Amino acid sequence: MSPITVVEGRRLSLTNLDKVLYPETGTTKGEVLHYCTTTADALLPHLHDRPVSFLRYPDGPGGQRFFTKNVPPGAPSWVKSCEVPHSRSGPARQVVLQDLPSLVWAANLVVELHAPQWTCDAPGTADRLVFDLDPGEPATVVECCTAARWLRDRLAADGLDAYAKTSGSKGMHLLVPVEPTPADRTTAYARTLAVEAGAALGELVTHKMDRALRPGRVFIDFSQNAAAKTTAVAYTLRARPLPTVSTPVTWDEVADCTAPDQLTFLFGEIAARRERYGDLHTPLLDPDRARPLPHGERRRRSA
Structure with a gap:
C-alpha cells in the first residue's frame, strides 16, 4: 500500500x-x-x-x-x-x-x-528573455561562460540585466527580466544578439540550428523565446545520469570557471548554496527590475 x-x-x-x-x-x-x-x-x-x-x-x-x-x-x-x-x-x-x-x-x-517565458494571464506576452547556451563537444560549459559574459555585456548596453544559471545538463541559461513584450519580438531581439555574438566571437559560437555546425561551438538557442517553447526552470532536477540541478550562479563563478565540474551542482549541494547566496534569481521576480527592449530602429541598425 x-x-x-x-x-x-x-x-x-x-x-x-x-x-x-x-x-x-x-x-x-x-x-x-x-x-x-x-x-x-x-x-x-x-x-x-x-x-x-x-x-x-x-x-x-x-x-x-x-x-x-x-x-x-x-x-x-x-x-x-x-x-x-x-x-x-x-x-x-x-x-x-x-x-x-x-x-x-x-x-x-x-x-x-x-x-514558458510568459504567465497564464498573458499567453504569448513575455516577461523574461532567455538564451540557452548549448555546447557541442568538445566544447563545454567553460566555453558557454565566455559566450554568456559577452551576452551579459551586450544586454547591459541596451539597459538589460542578465542572470545566469546552469542548465543542469551541459550548458547554461541566461534570463533577463523585460517589460511585457510579444514573444515574437523577444525572439527577434534574442536572434539579433545571437547573430552579433557569432560575428564577435567567431568560431566559438553559432546561432544556427544545423547540428553539423555545432561541434566545438556554443549554440546560442534564441528560439526558446517563442511563445510555444519552454525552458527548464531554476532548481528543477534534471533527467541526467547524475541528479544535477539547474542552478543559479554568480557572475564571479561564471568568470572563474575553468573546468565543467566547477559549474555542475548535484541536488545535495543546493541547500548550502542557498544558505550562502539566497536565491540569485530573485530579481527576475521583481517587476521593478523589468526593462523595455530597445526600439526597433536600434535593433535594425545593429542587425
Whole structure:
C-alpha cells in the first residue's frame, strides 16, 4: 500500500519511495521528494502563474522519458491549471504549480519542470528573455561562460540585466527580466544578439540550428523565446545520469570557471548554496527590475 501523507491539508499518495532513480549515486525517489519539499520556497516563485510542462522519467534517466504538456490523468482536483492556446490543436489545459501540495504531487510523478517565458494571464506576452547556451563537444560549459559574459555585456548596453544559471545538463541559461513584450519580438531581439555574438566571437559560437555546425561551438538557442517553447526552470532536477540541478550562479563563478565540474551542482549541494547566496534569481521576480527592449530602429541598425 502506498503511504498517505498530508501536505498543507492535502492528502497525497506517495509511491515507490525506496526506488533508486539515479543508480550512479543511489539516489532514491524519496530523496528526490525531500529535495523538492525543502527547495519549494525557492522553486515555487519561479513557477508562479506559469503553465508547466513535464519531462517525465518514472524509472530514472536511463528509462523511458516522455514530454507532456496536458494535465496528467488522475491529477487531484485541487491542482490548478490554466487554458493555453495551441496554434494547431486548439486550446489545452496545463498544470500550474502554485503551492507545496501541488509541487509534491508533481514530484511524485518524477518530472523535470519546464515553463514558458510568459504567465497564464498573458499567453504569448513575455516577461523574461532567455538564451540557452548549448555546447557541442568538445566544447563545454567553460566555453558557454565566455559566450554568456559577452551576452551579459551586450544586454547591459541596451539597459538589460542578465542572470545566469546552469542548465543542469551541459550548458547554461541566461534570463533577463523585460517589460511585457510579444514573444515574437523577444525572439527577434534574442536572434539579433545571437547573430552579433557569432560575428564577435567567431568560431566559438553559432546561432544556427544545423547540428553539423555545432561541434566545438556554443549554440546560442534564441528560439526558446517563442511563445510555444519552454525552458527548464531554476532548481528543477534534471533527467541526467547524475541528479544535477539547474542552478543559479554568480557572475564571479561564471568568470572563474575553468573546468565543467566547477559549474555542475548535484541536488545535495543546493541547500548550502542557498544558505550562502539566497536565491540569485530573485530579481527576475521583481517587476521593478523589468526593462523595455530597445526600439526597433536600434535593433535594425545593429542587425
